[in-house]
Amino acid sequence: MVQPNKVETDLIAPVASQRYDCILVGGGLQGGLLVLAMKEFHPNARVLMLERGPVLAGNHTWSFHPGDVPAACRSWVDPLVQHRWDGYEVRLGKFRRSVLLQYASIPSEHFASVVGGLFKTDSAYTVAVLERSPEMSVAAGCGGATNDIFSADERRKGSDCADSDCADSEWELLTDTHVVEIAEDHVVTSCGQSFHSPLIIDCRGPSRLAGKRGCGYQKFFGFELELREDWPLTNPTVMESIADQRDGFRFLYTLPFGRRRVMIEDTRFSDSPELERQDCWDVVDHHLRGQGITGFRIVREESGVLPMPFDAVGKPSDQDQLAGGYAGGWFHAATGYSLPMAVAFAHAVASGPLAGAHGRVEELARDHRWRATYSRFLNRLLFRLVTPKHRYRIFKRFYRVLGDDAIKRFYSHRFGPADAFRIIVGIPPTLTGLRPIRFFRSLLSEGNS
Numbered sequence: 001m002v003q004p005n006k007v008e009t010d011l012i013a014p015v016a017s018q019r020y021d022c023i024l025v026g027g028g029l030q031g032g033l034l035v036l037a038m039k040e041f042h043p044n045a046r047v048l049m050l051e052r053g054p055v056l057a058g059n060h061t062w063s064f065h066p067g068d069v070p071a072a073c074r075s076w077v078d079p080l081v082q083h084r085w086d087g088y089e090v091r092l093g094k095f096r097r098s099v100l101l102q103y104a105s106i107p108s109e110h111f112a113s114v115v116g117g118l119f120k121t122d123s124a125y126t127v128a129v130l131e132r133s134p135e136m137s138v139a140a141g142c143g144g145a146t147n148d149i150f151s152a153d154e155r156r157k158g159s160d161c162a163d164s165d166c167a168d169s170e171w172e173l174l175t176d177t178h179v180v181e182i183a184e185d186h187v188v189t190s191c192g193q194s195f196h197s198p199l200i201i202d203c204r205g206p207s208r209l210a211g212k213r214g215c216g217y218q219k220f221f222g223f224e225l226e227l228r229e230d231w232p233l234t235n236p237t238v239m240e241s242i243a244d245q246r247d248g249f250r251f252l253y254t255l256p257f258g259r260r261r262v263m264i265e266d267t268r269f270s271d272s273p274e275l276e277r278q279d280c281w282d283v284v285d286h287h288l289r290g291q292g293i294t295g296f297r298i299v300r301e302e303s304g305v306l307p308m309p310f311d312a313v314g315k316p317s318d319q320d321q322l323a324g325g326y327a328g329g330w331f332h333a334a335t336g337y338s339l340p341m342a343v344a345f346a347h348a349v350a351s352g353p354l355a356g357a358h359g360r361v362e363e364l365a366r367d368h369r370w371r372a373t374y375s376r377f378l379n380r381l382l383f384r385l386v387t388p389k390h391r392y393r394i395f396k397r398f399y400r401v402l403g404d405d406a407i408k409r410f411y412s413h414r415f416g417p418a419d420a421f422r423i424i425v426g427i428p429p430t431l432t433g434l435r436p437i438r439f440f441r442s443l444l445s446e447g448n449s
């Protein structure tokens with residue numbers, strides 16, 4: 001059967017030095033979305049994914065507004081979603097709001113199973129590499145771990161494609177493979193192996209931004225819990241401020257995955273990346289008891305520290321070396337959410353001839369440019385102008401003045417000039433809690449957006 005989205009015009013003839021039509025470096029959110037988009041549009045391409053860790057996708061729960069995913073991408077994004085809600089709550093001090101926008105979550109374990117299911121069971125290339133260099137082993141972390149992290153059942157479960165499609169495809173995944181160099185047409189691993197392709201995409205995540213000047217941090221520690229009693233709400237609470245606001249805007253983020261399964265995260269918009277597990281757990285524990293819940297068990301934990309840039313380092317990249325996800329600036333600088341932009345990037349790369357990927361990404365970067373600049377400016381206001389303990393007021397105002405549609409446009413990075421004006425005008429309502437000198441100094445010393 002002909003697949004409507006299939007693009008077959010530009011697959012590269014096999015030559016010894018260019019084994020792959022596309023190499024993806026990094027098997028996290030962006031790398032995985034690219035795999036799905038490539039499978040949709042170029043099922044016969046030869047794709048190689050190189051991931052530093054032992055498994056795909058790390059340990060995350062990615063949430064987003066499903067309406068932010070364009071209709072053209074839903075067929076390959078929807079199978080990733082495990083939890084959906086019809087709205088969510090915001091509670092900031094006495095202010096309460098129900099936002100009537102759909103919300104959804106993708107656990108990374110499920111993501112890894114869906115994406116991993118699209119790769120071959122064994123890799124002839126890896127077998128050849130191992131035969132040539134028997135000293136390379138999984139333990140040595142030199143690409144020996146060809147997606148054997150997935151059982152055959154898991155692979156079939158995660159994959160929508162017929163078994164025969166998967167078995168025949170030239171899709172290879174090497175885990176435990178640390179890429180140390182990315183050049184225009186090849187990559188080199190820490191073991192000195194090189195892999196060649198005319199299209200190499202850097203999806204190595206946020207590390208490029210870590211430690212840079214000119215950013216604040218969104219940091220969080222989350223606890224997934226099994227409860228003995230029912231959780232009182234069926235919808236998520238994406239912000240519930242707590243009393244201690246010293247380390248920046250600090251709130252609890254709660255996702256009820258079931259009546260007796262809930263994830264609660266202590267989240268902060270802070271000037272520093274430091275985060276202590278015990279400090280976060282104490283707040284979550286206190287919150288649980290406040291809800292009358294005493295019987296619970298921690299079944300999983302996750303944590304993250306995301307740079308929220310206010311200089312140009314974090315802008316969507318349209319440079320010669322294609323970079324997606326956080327590595328390429330394809331995230332919403334002011335919210336830290338990256339799924340909608342990562343989907344858009346994957347669609348731009350895969351939805352036409354691969355030789356035209358750079359051009360399509362450039363066009364998309366142009367389209368996002370002013371919004372990305374504006375979002376970084378919001379970060380500068382938040383982290384440089386407003387003192388940590390008064391930051392909650394910015395969010396309170398945001399949820400007070402914007403309607404559901406405007407919130408949706410903001411999160412999806414599709415806001416217009418009128419939305420941008422509405423968000424800024426009236427901030428700050430008073431001079432209390434402002435650091436104007438620090439703000440103007442930061443404009444001069446920390447780079448311009």
Ligand SMILES: Cc1cc2nc3c(=O)[nH]c(=O)nc-3n(C[C@H](O)[C@H](O)[C@H](O)COP(=O)(O)OP(=O)(O)OC[C@H]3O[C@@H](n4cnc5c(N)ncnc54)[C@H](O)[C@@H]3O)c2cc1C
Nearest residue numbers: 026028029030052062063179204205304325326337338339
């Ligand atoms: C805990 C957490 C929760 C988040 N929640 C949300 C959310 O709810 N919604 C949302 O939209 N965003 C969320 N984000 C923000 C953002 O979506 C994530 O950071 C997202 O994972 C970024 O995608 P990415 O592909 O750019 O990077 P990552 O998902 O971090 O993937 C990068 C991958 O590259 C690999 N890698 C790195 N260096 C190398 C190398 N040298 N060689 C080979 N492989 C390498 C890493 O091991 C990793 O697997 C969250 C972030 C964190 C940390």
